[in-house]
Amino acid sequence: GNSVTQMEGPVTLSEEAFLTINCTYTATGYPSLFWYVQYPGEGLQLLLKATKADDKGSNKGFEATYRKETTSFHLEKGSVQVSDSAVYFCALTAYGGATNKLIFGTGTLLAVQP
Amino acid sequence: KAGVTQTPRYLIKTRGQQVTLSCSPISGHRSVSWYQQTPGQGLQFLFEYFSETQRNKGNFPGRFSGRQFSNSRSEMNVSTLELGDSALYLCASSLGQPENIQYFGAGTRLSVL
Numbered sequence: 001g002n003s004v005t006q007m008e009g010p011v012t013l014s015e016e017a018f019l020t021i022n023c024t025y026t027a028t029g030y031p032s033l034f035w036y037v038q039y040p041g042e043g044l045q046l047l048l049k050a051t052k053a054d055d056k057g058s059n060k061g062f063e064a065t066y067r068k069e070t071t072s073f074h075l076e077k078g079s080v081q082v083s084d085s086a087v088y089f090c091a092l093t094a095y096g097g098a099t100n101k102l103i104f105g106t107g108t109l110l111a112v113q114p
Numbered sequence: 115k116a117g118v119t120q121t122p123r124y125l126i127k128t129r130g131q132q133v134t135l136s137c138s139p140i141s142g143h144r145s146v147s148w149y150q151q152t153p154g155q156g157l158q159f160l161f162e163y164f165s166e167t168q169r170n171k172g173n174f175p176g177r178f179s180g181r182q183f184s185n186s187r188s189e190m191n192v193s194t195l196e197l198g199d200s201a202l203y204l205c206a207s208s209l210g211q212p213e214n215i216q217y218f219g220a221g222t223r224l225s226v227l
Contacts, residue, residue, distance in 0.1 A: 032214050043118075043204055043218040051214070089157065093214055099170045100145055100208045100216055104157040 002027040006090045006105035013112050019077040021108045023064075023090035026071065031092040033057075033066055033073040034102070038087045047075075047088070085112045116141065118207050118219035126225045132193040135222045139186050139207030146188040147216060148180060151202040160203075163188055164210065192224075200226045 007022040025031065032051045036044040048057030053068035062077045073090060090105040119138040127133050139146050148160040159172040163182035180190040186207075192199055202223050206216035 034215075036218075041220075043120075043220045044206075046215060046217070049215065099162060100147060100206075100210065100214060101159050101162055101170050101172075102147070102149075102157075102206075102216060103159070106156050 002031065002092060002094055002103050004090050004092055004103055004105035006088075006108055009087075009107070009109040011108060011110050013080055013110070015082055015112055015114050016079045017112075019075070019080045019084075019110070021075040021088055021090075021110070023073045023075065023105060024071050025073065025090075025092050027092055027094060029094075030068070031094055033064070034091045034093075035062070035064055035073070035075050036089045036091060036104075038089065038107070040086075044089065080110070080112045082112050082114050085110055118205055118217055120203075120205050120219035120222050122222060123220065124223045124225075126227060127195050128227050129195055129197060131195050132191065133195060133224060134189055134191050135203055135205075135224075137188045137190075137205030137207075137219060139188070139205075140217055143207035143209055143217075144186055145208040145210045145216075146182055146186065147206045147208070148188070148190050149204045149206065150174075151204060151221070152200075157204075160190065195226045197226050200224060 003026045034049045035047040037047045048059045050057040050066035055066045087107045091102045145164045147162040162170040182188045202221045204221045206218045208216045
């Protein structure tokens with residue numbers, strides 16, 4: 001079946017450090033891939049998405065590239081800020097069909113220290 | 115445009131009771147999905163509705179049910195509450211294919227005592 005695996009946290013970085021959060025997936029066909037972010041006490045916000053191989057999603061300095069050959073969608077940011085501290089979820093929706101069901105990874109807590 | 119609105123934000127119930135949670139989607143969105151978030155199990159899909167029809171269901175017991183109204187608002191109901199039902203319940207709405215983006219509400223925090 002479809003699944004998402006992302007790196008365990010917490011990830012602790014100093015401000016302005018480089019961020020990578022690894023995400024790999026298992027799915028048939030060409031799923032759509034997403035990164036969502038959850039700040040304390042809030043719901044999930046879409047950070048970025050990619051819908052086909054080699055697509056790069058980007059938003060607020062974050063980037064992720066849909067790699068079909070390695071079934072990966074790693075999240076990167078060149079210089080993190082304290083305000084980026086949150087939980088990050090990698091997710092996919094299955095290819096085709098009529099459903100919007102999201103399958104999530106376990107989430108990675110990012111803590112950025114000043 | 116207003117976002118996804120979930121009410122209430124917090125609920126405290128006791129074992130054996132039932133509870134109803136409400137979700138108002140973004141205007142124009144016809145798809146509504148529900149997710150349960152717990153520290154142990156993470157984010158798990160409950161069910162999805164589109165134009166008042168359930169078109170997908172997760173692996174939850176029959177105590178969990180939902181419905182969608184003609185104005186796309188949705189409710190989910192949990193009967194005979196158990197301690198393990200304590201969770202953050204998230205609702206998401208979407209225009210549907212091909213945009214395929216779900217927008218989440220802030221959630222309802224349910225505590226079962």
